[in-house]
Amino acid sequence: MMLNQFLLLSAFLFGTGIYGVITRKHTVLVLASIELMLVAVNINLVAFGATLNNAVGQVFALFVLAIAAAEVGVGLAIVLLIYRNLRSANPDDVNVLKG
Amino acid sequence: MVAQNVAFWIFAAFMAVGAVRVVTTDNIVHAALWLVLVLAGGAAQFIILGQEFVAWVQVIVYIGAVIVLFLFGIMLTRAPMEAEEKLNNNLRWPGLVAALLFSGTIAWAFIDEWGNDNVALTKPVRTKEVGELIFRGYLVPFEVVGVLLLAALIGAVVMARKD
Amino acid sequence: MGLMTSGALRKGPLKPVGELLNYSRKYSLWMFQWGLACCAIEMGVALAGPRYDVMRLGVIPFPASPRQADLIVISGTVTDKMAPAIRRLYEQMPDPKYVISMGSCANCGGPYWDSYSVTKGIDQVIPVDVYVPGCPPRPEAFIQAIVMLQERIQHEDPADRWQGKGWEPIVVGQ
Amino acid sequence: MTAFDVDPKLYSPLADSHLNVELDTGDMVLNIGPQHPATHGTFRLVVRLDGERVIKADPVIGYMHRGYEKLTEYRTYPQVTTLINRIDWLSSFANEVPFIAAAEQLMGIEAPPRALYIRTILTEMARISTFLLFLGEMGLQVGAITPAFLGFRDREYPLNLIESATGGRFHPNFNRIGGIKDDLPWGWIAECRNTMRKMLDSCDIFEDLVLGNPIFQARTRGIGIIPAELGAAYGVSGSNIRASGVDWDLRRDGEPLLPYNEIDWKVWTHQDGDSYARYWVRLQETRESARMILHLLDQMPSGPIMAKVPRIIKVPQGETYVAAENPLGEMGYYIISKGATGPFRVKIRTASFSNVSIMPWLLQGIYVPDVITVLASLYFILGDIDK
Amino acid sequence: MASFRNSIQGMQKGLGVTLKTMLKPAVTVHYPHEKEEVTARARGVIALQEENCTVCMLCARSCPDWCIYIEGHKEKRPARREGGRERTVSVLDRFDIDYALCMYCGICVEVCPFDALHWSPEYEYSEFSIASLLHDMEKLGEWEATVPEIEPLELGAEVKKAKK
Amino acid sequence: MIALLSDQLATSEMTEYYRQYLSVGVFVLASLVMVGAMLGVGYFLRPTRPQPQKYITYESGSDPVGSFGQQNVRYYLYALMFVIFDVEAVFVFPWALNADGAAQGGLGWFGFIEIFVFVAILVAGLAYLWRKGLLKWA
Amino acid sequence: MSHLLAIDLPGGWQTTLGIKTLIVMGLIPVGALVLGYTFLLKMMSHMQSRVGPMDPGGFHGWFQLIGDGIKFIQKEDIIPAGADKRVFKMAPAVVVMSTFLMFVVLPAGPNAVVAGSIHNGIGGIDVGIFYALAVSSLSVIGVLMAGWASSNKYALIGALRAAAQLIAYELPLVLAVVGVVVQAGTMNLQGIVFAQRDGEIFGWGGIGSPYILTQFVGFCLFMVAAQAELTQPPFDMPVAESELVAGYMVEYTGFRFLFFFIGEFGTAFVYAGLAATLFLGGWSIPGVEGEIANWVGPLVLFAKIMFVAFLMFWARFSYPRLREDQLQSLAWKWMIPISLINILVTGALKVAL
Ligand code: SF4
Ligand code: SF4
Numbered sequence A: 001m002m003l004n005q006f007l008l009l010s011a012f013l014f015g016t017g018i019y020g021v022i023t024r025k026h027t028v029l030v031l032a033s034i035e036l037m038l039v040a041v042n043i044n045l046v047a048f049g050a051t052l053n054n055a056v057g058q059v060f061a062l063f064v065l066a067i068a069a070a071e072v073g074v075g076l077a078i079v080l081l082i083y084r085n086l087r088s089a090n091p092d093d094v095n096v097l098k099g
Numbered sequence B: 001m002v003a004q005n006v007a008f009w010i011f012a013a014f015m016a017v018g019a020v021r022v023v024t025t026d027n028i029v030h031a032a033l034w035l036v037l038v039l040a041g042g043a044a045q046f047i048i049l050g051q052e053f054v055a056w057v058q059v060i061v062y063i064g065a066v067i068v069l070f071l072f073g074i075m076l077t078r079a080p081m082e083a084e085e086k087l088n089n090n091l092r093w094p095g096l097v098a099a100l101l102f103s104g105t106i107a108w109a110f111i112d113e114w115g116n117d118n119v120a121l122t123k124p125v126r127t128k129e130v131g132e133l134i135f136r137g138y139l140v141p142f143e144v145v146g147v148l149l150l151a152a153l154i155g156a157v158v159m160a161r162k163d
Numbered sequence C: 001m002g003l004m005t006s007g008a009l010r011k012g013p014l015k016p017v018g019e020l021l022n023y024s025r026k027y028s029l030w031m032f033q034w035g036l037a038c039c040a041i042e043m044g045v046a047l048a049g050p051r052y053d054v055m056r057l058g059v060i061p062f063p064a065s066p067r068q069a070d071l072i073v074i075s076g077t078v079t080d081k082m083a084p085a086i087r088r089l090y091e092q093m094p095d096p097k098y099v100i101s102m103g104s105c106a107n108c109g110g111p112y113w114d115s116y117s118v119t120k121g122i123d124q125v126i127p128v129d130v131y132v133p134g135c136p137p138r139p140e141a142f143i144q145a146i147v148m149l150q151e152r153i154q155h156e157d158p159a160d161r162w163q164g165k166g167w168e169p170i171v172v173g174q
Numbered sequence D: 001m002t003a004f005d006v007d008p009k010l011y012s013p014l015a016d017s018h019l020n021v022e023l024d025t026g027d028m029v030l031n032i033g034p035q036h037p038a039t040h041g042t043f044r045l046v047v048r049l050d051g052e053r054v055i056k057a058d059p060v061i062g063y064m065h066r067g068y069e070k071l072t073e074y075r076t077y078p079q080v081t082t083l084i085n086r087i088d089w090l091s092s093f094a095n096e097v098p099f100i101a102a103a104e105q106l107m108g109i110e111a112p113p114r115a116l117y118i119r120t121i122l123t124e125m126a127r128i129s130t131f132l133l134f135l136g137e138m139g140l141q142v143g144a145i146t147p148a149f150l151g152f153r154d155r156e157y158p159l160n161l162i163e164s165a166t167g168g169r170f171h172p173n174f175n176r177i178g179g180i181k182d183d184l185p186w187g188w189i190a191e192c193r194n195t196m197r198k199m200l201d202s203c204d205i206f207e208d209l210v211l212g213n214p215i216f217q218a219r220t221r222g223i224g225i226i227p228a229e230l231g232a233a234y235g236v237s238g239s240n241i242r243a244s245g246v247d248w249d250l251r252r253d254g255e256p257l258l259p260y261n262e263i264d265w266k267v268w269t270h271q272d273g274d275s276y277a278r279y280w281v282r283l284q285e286t287r288e289s290a291r292m293i294l295h296l297l298d299q300m301p302s303g304p305i306m307a308k309v310p311r312i313i314k315v316p317q318g319e320t321y322v323a324a325e326n327p328l329g330e331m332g333y334y335i336i337s338k339g340a341t342g343p344f345r346v347k348i349r350t351a352s353f354s355n356v357s358i359m360p361w362l363l364q365g366i367y368v369p370d371v372i373t374v375l376a377s378l379y380f381i382l383g384d385i386d387k
Numbered sequence E: 001m002a003s004f005r006n007s008i009q010g011m012q013k014g015l016g017v018t019l020k021t022m023l024k025p026a027v028t029v030h031y032p033h034e035k036e037e038v039t040a041r042a043r044g045v046i047a048l049q050e051e052n053c054t055v056c057m058l059c060a061r062s063c064p065d066w067c068i069y070i071e072g073h074k075e076k077r078p079a080r081r082e083g084g085r086e087r088t089v090s091v092l093d094r095f096d097i098d099y100a101l102c103m104y105c106g107i108c109v110e111v112c113p114f115d116a117l118h119w120s121p122e123y124e125y126s127e128f129s130i131a132s133l134l135h136d137m138e139k140l141g142e143w144e145a146t147v148p149e150i151e152p153l154e155l156g157a158e159v160k161k162a163k164k
Numbered sequence F: 001m002i003a004l005l006s007d008q009l010a011t012s013e014m015t016e017y018y019r020q021y022l023s024v025g026v027f028v029l030a031s032l033v034m035v036g037a038m039l040g041v042g043y044f045l046r047p048t049r050p051q052p053q054k055y056i057t058y059e060s061g062s063d064p065v066g067s068f069g070q071q072n073v074r075y076y077l078y079a080l081m082f083v084i085f086d087v088e089a090v091f092v093f094p095w096a097l098n099a100d101g102a103a104q105g106g107l108g109w110f111g112f113i114e115i116f117v118f119v120a121i122l123v124a125g126l127a128y129l130w131r132k133g134l135l136k137w138a
Numbered sequence G: 001m002s003h004l005l006a007i008d009l010p011g012g013w014q015t016t017l018g019i020k021t022l023i024v025m026g027l028i029p030v031g032a033l034v035l036g037y038t039f040l041l042k043m044m045s046h047m048q049s050r051v052g053p054m055d056p057g058g059f060h061g062w063f064q065l066i067g068d069g070i071k072f073i074q075k076e077d078i079i080p081a082g083a084d085k086r087v088f089k090m091a092p093a094v095v096v097m098s099t100f101l102m103f104v105v106l107p108a109g110p111n112a113v114v115a116g117s118i119h120n121g122i123g124g125i126d127v128g129i130f131y132a133l134a135v136s137s138l139s140v141i142g143v144l145m146a147g148w149a150s151s152n153k154y155a156l157i158g159a160l161r162a163a164a165q166l167i168a169y170e171l172p173l174v175l176a177v178v179g180v181v182v183q184a185g186t187m188n189l190q191g192i193v194f195a196q197r198d199g200e201i202f203g204w205g206g207i208g209s210p211y212i213l214t215q216f217v218g219f220c221l222f223m224v225a226a227q228a229e230l231t232q233p234p235f236d237m238p239v240a241e242s243e244l245v246a247g248y249m250v251e252y253t254g255f256r257f258l259f260f261f262i263g264e265f266g267t268a269f270v271y272a273g274l275a276a277t278l279f280l281g282g283w284s285i286p287g288v289e290g291e292i293a294n295w296v297g298p299l300v301l302f303a304k305i306m307f308v309a310f311l312m313f314w315a316r317f318s319y320p321r322l323r324e325d326q327l328q329s330l331a332w333k334w335m336i337p338i339s340l341i342n343i344l345v346t347g348a349l350k351v352a353l
């Protein structure tokens, strides 16, 4: 297996994630797109680890996973908070902070 | 190593389709389910790469927990059964351009840098090694993750709860 | 497709298959748990209960949703207010499905034959396979009805049932 | 699809709730019934939910309305007697007693003591069979399958006795104006003694299997509390109100229709008023009934079972209200007679109707699983609600 | 802690009950294969003793469901005694009971002054068609064979003149 | 047949690893095939009889009313807590494999203390939420 | 395929896998049938003083569940008009897949393991039990899909309850296993069996060291959590018949419904198998060694599974169900702290000894 096939896959996923973050109007979907990007990152990490033939990549991927889980938890809690207060899950509607 | 490559491309195709559907589908629940496909494909890739532990962690944490959390969140914010008309804003073209630019750049960079490297596995990474590495080598990050999780836990619960 | 209803299982090489299908339908009658009045107590309680234990005959009295049921027992008084719901629940059951009308009320109004709010017989609403007389019928009478129904299922041809054969109209004054 | 264009405004009156809604995620209107395992048949409850919390519950009744009060106007007294068996179909025998007593009052007839004793025994037996069903059914509603079947099993014994005495498992039609139809068959009393001892054992089983189970207690304690005054104001009667600490039992406090005062027994009450208390009270009452029957059998007088009654029954003009303690609560008949062979008008006061009238109040603000507990513990019979 | 122990005990007792029940034989009656004896008073089906019926119509009129259909006609019969008057007897042409409608109340049996109707505990007469639930004289007469003897009464009962 | 079941053949560790997961893959396919096959058989057999009310959502026999699809925050809270603790549980496994004393080549007390601190941090969080009454239903 | 893999595939290996797959594929429905018949029909009936099915098939109703299966094939397939058709159709497959995958790691003899062969003396996937727990969590998705796609309120409430419950008890389940993993030093189920077989209790190795003795707390936690994962009473709130009719399965007819059924009982079988393997020594039995263990092993395992399943179903038929919040607080306030303490104590002992 070539390393770059994994890297390409991860680049594609990352790009898709970016597209999703930019175009999606529903906050939950934005979070899902971010998940896509994190998966891309993990594939990269693990692929490098595999190339080096040790567990370092995997350990980092584990840390990323842990952080991603925390991120989703907090993120969705924020979505809920926004939804409760604004009755909308559109990130563009969250402009109450703008003066 | 033909078989692994074949498997890789099959899974990669699944993941690509899944990823595209995640960002384009009109139905939020479907988006979450497509995300499951991507994640499962990711786990499969990890297995191909000989890193079984992280693969199953991906399944247990992502598919078993995070996706459930997603679905709960969706159902809390009232997902309609039918497709919603307006899930996308009108930034489709800028988004596409940005995505292409970015992924093109990194893809080029990757290929340029590691274009000829081979993944040559002699044996799969066993979980025991992972444990030793975490607990001997990455002690501090590990405890930091603990604190981070604590912060996330308390923060999220307090936020989600109306008081 | 519906091989069952095409008549292909009636004879020829597929006949044993058809018989097996009939046999399994015969002994797997999931009975929709729905009581209407006094008869329901005999149907749901006495019959399911240890003394009569209708499960012996392969009648499983558990499903509470029509979607998993094969047999609906109209056990009790059907009021005009209830009849549409009965019709709906009957239709919501997947085919093939069977109906037993239990007790005088369900048969034709029974003690409430002159009441303004009672439907005079469930067969005005849905087709009935077996009528059990009684008010309420003894549990044994009901079990006998089930045995009758099972015999009928064993020998029935789903295709005939499909085409409505075997249903004779009742002519009054013969 | 016809089903989808139901006007949501139809249910808008439900919206005025005073409860504090946690996350206003929009309400969900859920139909429980008319076909639903929790509603013993054809009761319908429209609940408006916030999450799993009931904001408002609306009982919809009438799915079992058979027009009793009208039907009685077209029937003679014996025919009415057999018809009213079917109001509260679980304790049919007990339905007959107050009606017959009312007719007897109007006619000035008194049934002989042996008939009264047999009436009492059979009434109590109807109570036992009703309550055994409850004891099992309640277990089923909170999720335990086995108690239900054990209840179904033990219920068959009193039913057997009732059948061998009256000829009907369910609808005895055994009372006659002035007495009862037949005397007991040979060997009945001995059989009855045995059975009552079995009933006492089976009460122990329920105590072990259901009442003593910590899960059951956790599910029922503090759920669906009926305050005594409120319950009384709503007209809740029977074991339901006794479980709220009101020491009121028509068998003891009402008109002496049946010879309850000749034996030694106790009215059970519980202070809590919750579902657990209702279960507890009914369990104790089942025991008490079994003991009562044993007493009654010991004291059974001999003699005739019918008073002198004219062949064609015509009840003289007059009106009366007679109520008795049915298994489900107070059941009464208000009879107006114009001297014909049938009543002119009968108003029936059924226990369940009043018992469930407290339901909207009781269900407010509790969770869906508790709705089931409350419904089960109130214990109503649809025929008794809708008449 | 005591409450904890109580709950453990409560849980154990439940298990005990189910285990005990499992080890005891079941109370089930295997109906189609073996039959329980039904009590003599059971109201299963109404049997007609045709000879006794005088077509007085009392049963039909007191039936709350009006589910008894009787038709009859008068016939002249030769006198019993020599030279007596010719007798008029009522002959039953039709005696149908609609068991789909009957509410099994027993009023007809009780009301019949000539003891022509009896309860039989027979119960196996379900039908595929509702029309077949209307049973005629012949069928009702057949059931007469299954009518049980009158049982003796319990101690202390007043001895009545025996019916039947 | 047991000889068939046992693969006592010397292979490289990596091959064996792939082979194990090949069986997993085969099982994924097998389950899908089974589902498909059974549904296929059903497709050939079963009747279809459209009736006007058959496709209405079942709601105890009444008309389905009102909106659908919203839920309770509490479920979300539990899911949230689950995610966090799941991550924790996942990290416990690598330690559990190395829980031996240092003499046997494990992590010894050092690792134990590490995992103890890690668990303690999260349990502290749980205790905090518990004390705050956030775990309560109502 | 051998040259496709381009690695040294010995001849006959594919056949082996094929046979194993077939065996396990047969095993899952058969296991579900056996459990369903023995416990759900017969044992339950006798506990309720009944006899259960007698007539179907002639002898004690053995045909009942098979007949049910055949009947369900013939039933009409109804998909409600409001349902999300694709998701609705996929949900049972996901649940069944989760069950299927769990079977992969269950060892039935020294060599009778589905996944893989022997390298370092033991077969099976190295992350064994972790893998089993991971794939078992897939069923949550299936349940949520089923509930959501049915567009039925009962189904939705049921699915959310089920999901909340499944995830809440996933944790005690995972944590209860950790104690065993600490003791055995491996996650490989085969390795755990060997560790139990070769272990000793205070220097006496007569019966090995089944972990039920040392990990009794873990065993109890595992059983309770497994019960909850199976949504069986006393944890059957999600399918609470008396309120939610049939929970997330409400709208499923015919064979799709049967898949949930197979999933339920197949999973019960697997959990019983996991408990038997983790705590009771799996296929091993004292005194049986060598090649013969391959033959005896499956039987021993089956006997142990039936024993564990008996415990599960016994509780199932004796108890009422807990309410959703009671269930959650049981998980969070009791089981998770206890299992964490159990892990730490086990770890400390392991290091100290
Ligand atoms: S037939 Fe008789 S027992 Fe049955 S429901 Fe009607 S009145 Fe009640
Ligand atoms: S039993 Fe009652 S309903 Fe039946 S025929 Fe006789 S009188 Fe009529």
Ligand code: SF4
Binding pocket: E052, E053, E054, E055, E056, E057, E058, E059, E060, E070, E111, E112, E113, E114, E115, E116, E117
């Ligand atoms: S009451 Fe008796 S005698 Fe008169 S018609 Fe009826 S059955 Fe015949």
